[in-house]
Amino acid sequence: MTRDALLLGVDVGGTTTAAGAVTREGAVLVEQRVLTHRDGRGRAPETIIELLGSVREQAERRGHAVEAIGVGVPGPVDPTVGRIGEHVPHVPELAGRALAAELAERFGRPAFVDNDVNALALGEWMFGAGRGARSLVVLAPGTGFGAGIVLESRLVRGAAGFGGELGHTPVKFDGPPCWCGGRGCLALYARAAPSARCSARS
Ligand SMILES: [Zn+2]
DSSP: OOOOEEEEEEESSSSSSEEEEEOOTEEEEEEEEEEEETTTTTTTTHHHHHHHHHHHHHHHHHHHHEEEEEEEEOEEETTTTTTEESOOSSGGGGGTOOOOHHHHHHSSSSEEEEEEEHHHHHHHHSSTTTTTOEEEEEEEEESSSEEEETTTTEEEEOGGGTTTTTGBBBBBBTSSTTTTTTTSBBHHHHHSSSSHHHHHHH
């Protein structure tokens, strides 16, 4: 007997990458996580593919087919084609990659890629803390400091996908330069693992 088809979801972080096989109702049936750079810097795409393969195998062993793949990455994404932008400071090897097309070809299933915190905001809105709300803001301090905004039941992407990047709001105008081109961004102070430099300055 074939059980319900599942969706594979991957959250690529600057430190850890997590993958799961989930039902359409959001129940996680298989979960696995690895260090994003376990195979060395520059190898994250291969690690993502191996992780997806492993989770798919576990889902299939339980009698589930896999219907589609969704990936959240820590950087700007053109979600219509699943191409990652050029600024991916924590996983730079993903910059410019057409990851959705690569995964669709590799696994023979439709694949979608979006910014990780946009995906998180949609997830919380559909299945989690924001279920039933028309608008919400998700703050996600991790290796960086991401944020996602749902306004009147629509995800706010903004110019160049920066609509929800509250982490790049300047909080100290004469603060240290940030990779985004600004200075003293919230992300430099408020992320989960502040750099030694920031800690030393505070
Ligand atoms: Zn910044």
